[in-house]
Amino acid sequence: MTVAAIREYIGVPRDSVENFGGKQIVYASWDRHLLFAAPFLLCLPPETRFRDLVEGPLTALVQADPDAAALDWTKVEWLKDNQPWTPDFDASLADNGIGHKDQLRFRTAGLNSLSAAA
Amino acid sequence: MSTVFIALQANEETRPIIEAIEIDNPQAVVNRQPAMVKIDAPGRLVIRKSTIEEQLGREFDLQELHINLISLTGNVVEDDETLTLSWNS
Amino acid sequence: MDMKVAKKKLGLKEKYKLMTRDLGWDTTYQTKEDVFPYVGYEGIKIHDWEKWEDPFRLTMDAYWKYQAEKERKFYAIIDAHAQNNGHLNLTDARYLSALKIFLQAISPGEYAAHKGFARVGREFPGVGTQVACQMQAIDEIRHAQTQIHAMSNYNRYYNGFHAFADTRDRIWYTSVARSFFDDAMSAGPFEFMIAIGFSFEYVLTNLLFVPFMSGAAYNGDMATVTFGFSAQSDEARHMTLGLECIKFMLEQDPDNLPIVQNWIDKWFWRGFRVLGLVSTMMDYMLPKRVMSWREAWDIYGVENGGALFKDLARYGIKPPKGWDDAEKAIDHMSHQFMLGLYQWSFGTAFHSWIPSEDDMNWLSAKYPDTFDKYYRPRWKHIKKLADAGTPFKNYGLAKLCQCCQLPTVFTEPDDPTLTCHRESVYNGQKYHFCSDGCKNVFDNEPEKYVQAWLPMPQLFQEPINGDLGAWMEWVSLRDGKDNGDYAGSEDQQNFEAWRGLATTNQ
Numbered sequence A: 001m002t003v004a005a006i007r008e009y010i011g012v013p014r015d016s017v018e019n020f021g022g023k024q025i026v027y028a029s030w031d032r033h034l035l036f037a038a039p040f041l042l043c044l045p046p047e048t049r050f051r052d053l054v055e056g057p058l059t060a061l062v063q064a065d066p067d068a069a070a071l072d073w074t075k076v077e078w079l080k081d082n083q084p085w086t087p088d089f090d091a092s093l094a095d096n097g098i099g100h101k102d103q104l105r106f107r108t109a110g111l112n113s114l115s116a117a118a
Numbered sequence B: 001m002s003t004v005f006i007a008l009q010a011n012e013e014t015r016p017i018i019e020a021i022e023i024d025n026p027q028a029v030v031n032r033q034p035a036m037v038k039i040d041a042p043g044r045l046v047i048r049k050s051t052i053e054e055q056l057g058r059e060f061d062l063q064e065l066h067i068n069l070i071s072l073t074g075n076v077v078e079d080d081e082t083l084t085l086s087w088n089s
Numbered sequence C: 001m002d003m004k005v006a007k008k009k010l011g012l013k014e015k016y017k018l019m020t021r022d023l024g025w026d027t028t029y030q031t032k033e034d035v036f037p038y039v040g041y042e043g044i045k046i047h048d049w050e051k052w053e054d055p056f057r058l059t060m061d062a063y064w065k066y067q068a069e070k071e072r073k074f075y076a077i078i079d080a081h082a083q084n085n086g087h088l089n090l091t092d093a094r095y096l097s098a099l100k101i102f103l104q105a106i107s108p109g110e111y112a113a114h115k116g117f118a119r120v121g122r123e124f125p126g127v128g129t130q131v132a133c134q135m136q137a138i139d140e141i142r143h144a145q146t147q148i149h150a151m152s153n154y155n156r157y158y159n160g161f162h163a164f165a166d167t168r169d170r171i172w173y174t175s176v177a178r179s180f181f182d183d184a185m186s187a188g189p190f191e192f193m194i195a196i197g198f199s200f201e202y203v204l205t206n207l208l209f210v211p212f213m214s215g216a217a218y219n220g221d222m223a224t225v226t227f228g229f230s231a232q233s234d235e236a237r238h239m240t241l242g243l244e245c246i247k248f249m250l251e252q253d254p255d256n257l258p259i260v261q262n263w264i265d266k267w268f269w270r271g272f273r274v275l276g277l278v279s280t281m282m283d284y285m286l287p288k289r290v291m292s293w294r295e296a297w298d299i300y301g302v303e304n305g306g307a308l309f310k311d312l313a314r315y316g317i318k319p320p321k322g323w324d325d326a327e328k329a330i331d332h333m334s335h336q337f338m339l340g341l342y343q344w345s346f347g348t349a350f351h352s353w354i355p356s357e358d359d360m361n362w363l364s365a366k367y368p369d370t371f372d373k374y375y376r377p378r379w380k381h382i383k384k385l386a387d388a389g390t391p392f393k394n395y396g397l398a399k400l401c402q403c404c405q406l407p408t409v410f411t412e413p414d415d416p417t418l419t420c421h422r423e424s425v426y427n428g429q430k431y432h433f434c435s436d437g438c439k440n441v442f443d444n445e446p447e448k449y450v451q452a453w454l455p456m457p458q459l460f461q462e463p464i465n466g467d468l469g470a471w472m473e474w475v476s477l478r479d480g481k482d483n484g485d486y487a488g489s490e491d492q493q494n495f496e497a498w499r500g501l502a503t504t505n506q
Helices: A052-066 B015-024 B049-058 B062-068 C010-018 C060-083 C091-125 C125-154 C166-170 C174-185 C191-219 C221-251 C256-274 C277-284 C293-315 C322-344 C357-366 C371-387 C434-442 C454-461 C468-474 C490-503
Strands: A022-031 A040-044 A077-080 A083-084 A102-107 B004-008 B030-034 B036-042 B044-048 B067-072 B075-078 B082-086 C416-421 C422-426 C431-432
Touching: A022 A052, A022 C191, A040 A052, A083 C221, B004 B015, B004 B062, B004 B082, B015 B044, B015 B049, B036 C010, B036 C191, B044 B049, B049 C357, B062 B067, B062 B082, B062 C060, B062 C221, B062 C454, B067 C191, B067 C221, B075 C434, C060 C125, C060 C221, C060 C490, C091 C125, C091 C166, C091 C174, C091 C191, C091 C221, C091 C490, C125 C166, C125 C221, C166 C174, C174 C191, C174 C256, C191 C221, C191 C277, C191 C293, C221 C256, C221 C293, C221 C431, C256 C322, C256 C434, C277 C322, C322 C371, C416 C431, C422 C434, C431 C434
Parallel strands: A022 A102
Antiparallel strands: A022 A040, A077 A083, A077 A102, B004 B036, B004 B067, B030 B036, B044 B082, B075 B082, C422 C431
């Protein structure tokens, strides 16, 4: 549907990738780990290696969770765009097909200390 | 039947108004909460100028209600003598 | 010599006719379409503006008289509050967080509503409508002013009140309320009436003003009770205007029904999200609580909103699309918000805290199906971290919803352990949402919502470029004073010291 308007109505997106000075937004979240109230917003260059994203900011951010110590990144299940997906840890975000504002989710079956069974 | 309500500030001005509403609406339930009074009634609530005047001992313009009104619900019908709240269902 | 004529007192209906309808005129040297250019493009068909009914039949002379009376009452109490150190009668200064949120997010909303009603009062051709909108425009500016004035008393003693205008414009959580009003004000006049007059005022403001203000009374805050109830005394008229407006549209033409229903669906959900924070104010921020958010929802949402939609069913109106999802969220939302506010409290111009054991027991009694199962374990873990000297701060900034602009803290309606992930692609760009409700709003008018100014992504753009310290300065947030945990804050220390001075001879 279009916006009801008195003349042609065109919206300019505020968060286009050009506005981030060569970086892009990536969202990441740990399924069923709701100590973290919302998915994390990260702003990174697309050349960042996936491994550096995971072992850098992501590992740092999840430390407050009691499951963090037991988290084995080689065993987690990944989702991108809410679909199962397998990353290449040594490829860049761009080469992994991770676009601007893509949402990555990871799951750790059996490792859910603070979460009641649904 | 759906409930209609009116909520008024709890103060000296509204005490006789609330008493008048109780007289005119025997089915109404008066809930006293901190600083306010909420009056619920099944389907319909009538507020009458003449009953308020009897309780108050002076003339009363129904629009004076606005000063101490907190909230209400239902379809409103007002004339010089009454203010009625009602649901059609 | 002039003859003295005894003035005949006019009846309510007669007076209303003279003081509203008789003030209108037909245009002669301009067409009606040129004078009222915005009344047609939304597709709403009106055949007879004379059918507009103001059930209160309030006229301007009576309006000024009663508003003046309200102002006198208001200032009598505000003066007494200021003269008698009213701030020391609070149950606890952590209560002030609720007021800070109110001042930063809600009072500016009142001002926005003022602008909106002033505009639609000009855009509608019907005289009854114009007068009613004009009164509401004046009411709304009065609300903004009295609220700011009342809360300025707290600014003399406590942090977080000093820069509400900057906060309103720049800090992240206020964009929720701001985008709500911007959305309404950039719509046409009829949609604005459904947005503010009907969905917000009629369906939702009771939840804000009635139990919350009663809660303010319970917590010894006479200043807030006074502005709250003074505002609310206008609200009954606003609600009635909203309801009359919707009935008027539906009675004028059957073609209006689908348009109106679509707006009800949209604005119920927008309003539910923007008022969601009230759940946290009620369940967590009032030291003494009158009722839980769930109990308030049962009275004002389920019972009252239910009655309203049953009544409107005669026109073919159905309850809003998001109604069932809202019901499913009620027992979760206050906890989800407070957990978020606590972990992001480095970036809020108000304090949050870990609920005490007593508070948690109260929450558990009020939310027997959800609190102990889902939320107590998280609070206990957070408490453990605080006790160990490593308080939990989540420096991972939050993903925001493109529509409501809240952090996406909400879970799947039927699975409270899983974050609700929703996205849409429009013109090759990806957009994220907190719920189906918000995604639906976006998908109906993507061209409007792609323009959203989302504070979190903005932080990584010019001029802040990801620098948290620069951001704090830009939003006028004084690190270590306005933000963080209430425990150990200046507000807490000062309140305790001053109250000690007030109640002892030391």
